[in-house]
Amino acid sequence: MLAPHCEHAFCNGCITQWFSQQQICPVDRTVVTLAHLRPVPRIMRNMLSKLQITCDNAEFGCKAVLRLDQLQSHLKDCEDNPKRPVMCEEGCGLEMPKDEVANHNCIKHLRGVVQQQQTKIAELEKTAAEHKHQLAEQKRDIQLLKAYMRAIRSANPNLQNLEETIEYNEILEWVNSLQPARVTRWGGMISTPDAVLQAVIKRSLIDSGCPLSIVNDLIENAHERNWPQGLATLETRQMNRRYYENYVAKRIPGKQAVVVMACENQHMGEDMILEPGLVMIFAHGVEEIL
Template sequence: MRSVARMGYDTERFVGYVNEGLLCCICRDVLEDPLQAPCEHAFCTSCIQGWLVHYNNCPEDRQPLDLSNLQPLYRYMKNDLNRLQLHCRNKECGCEMVCSLESIDRHERECKYSQIPCSNAGCPVQVERCNLDSHLAECEYRSRECPNGCGYSSLRAEGAPHSCMAELRTELELLRSEMVCRMEEAKHEMESRLDFQRRHMVQKESLLQNEIEELKSQMSRMMSDIHTLMATERQHRQKLEQAELEKQELLELVKGLQKDYRLTRDGNKKGTNVRPLTRLESMKRKPREVTVI
């Protein structure tokens, strides 16, 4: 069986009893960044990922297992894990802090006994955080400014020869080169923006032209509809005029009927048995001609 690197928290660092269920099934240390399999066995994330590179089962009960099957630890187990108390990893260096597992990383990032690298470029030394300032004051990789005030900094030992004019010329040349590069970048950026604006305007012009053509088409359809409506309106007007003429004729006919009725009534009063032919009977006998438009 291939060996797997230990990635959990060392059990020796913890204060008091640690439940067996909070130990990684692979490294047997306290779980770090834990994941849980469907079979409820728990592992450090790094441990189980390294295991599944070579195997496709649970290291505890050999049940089939894949990365996609892994889930976060149950909440109650996660809470129990976070409440565990342990010593800072810098205990042997003098740190006496004991805190919960939930806050140990934050403490160790700020612990004054933590080993941190020197901030000077090229320096390989790592020192305790509390001793960093004293190291920086003596570090042989610290930069030194020119005593003549030219602003040049170097890693040369004090007293080493230095030409302010040469350094200033070099600095000026660097500034000039940087300025030329920035001008070229600005030029390319402006050209790119102008090209983008030009393409945008061409697209906008094309869209506007299409909208104009669509409006022209709509206007043409509206004019056609107006002409159709006007023609329909003329036909309706002609029908109304014809109806008005027919109305007048009917009124004249009614007046004639009323006159014939009076004449008939007067004739009856005189004892006459002859009933004159009325205009209505005449119309019944001879249908009135209807003019077709």
């Protein structure tokens, strides 16, 4: 740095420390403050940048001698820099300064990681419990609301007709949002899906926007025990297989399963369809019609 009046030049770090004690030039004692200092002329900077100096990490083993203007870039990659980040080679994966490797203890570090994870798990479990409680309250509220609506409908039949119309329109809107599907292997039908598979399909129905008023009915109709007469047994399914191609089926997104809705299959016989519809699950062979 340069004092503008007397033009004396100083190291920035040194002169800053000097001015913290007194506000005069160290050479001629004229009054100068830190705010008066200016950068040295370019010619002086060029001269200084050519100075050959040792690395700051010489005491740690670095033998490099380089120009001043190359020092900062060298320090970033200097192998002898005690603060250079290194990875633990014992397997715990911790990144630490090089001078801390000697005192590093993998078990101590991993114990801290485990404790952090346990704390996080406890927080998540607490949040999950709160959400579960909120969900239970919401379900109770919904049941109360449904009971209230039933009471209103019983008192006013016109409201019941209006609700049925709204519900039917919701079903049509959802069905139209699904992708038409083709089943290429009817023999891969899973007619007795277990509870886990039914739960997976139910989640997919809900995620696809299926009206909640028919979700449970559709899942109940995913098992052959609830299927219509024409699909009730393996023998009747084999007899009626020639009619399967007449079904209008929509794919349940992301699953090897289709929904066959009564509103789209009024051309099928009563022994081949159910209200509000059927869910058919397959091991393979479900394709979208593009």
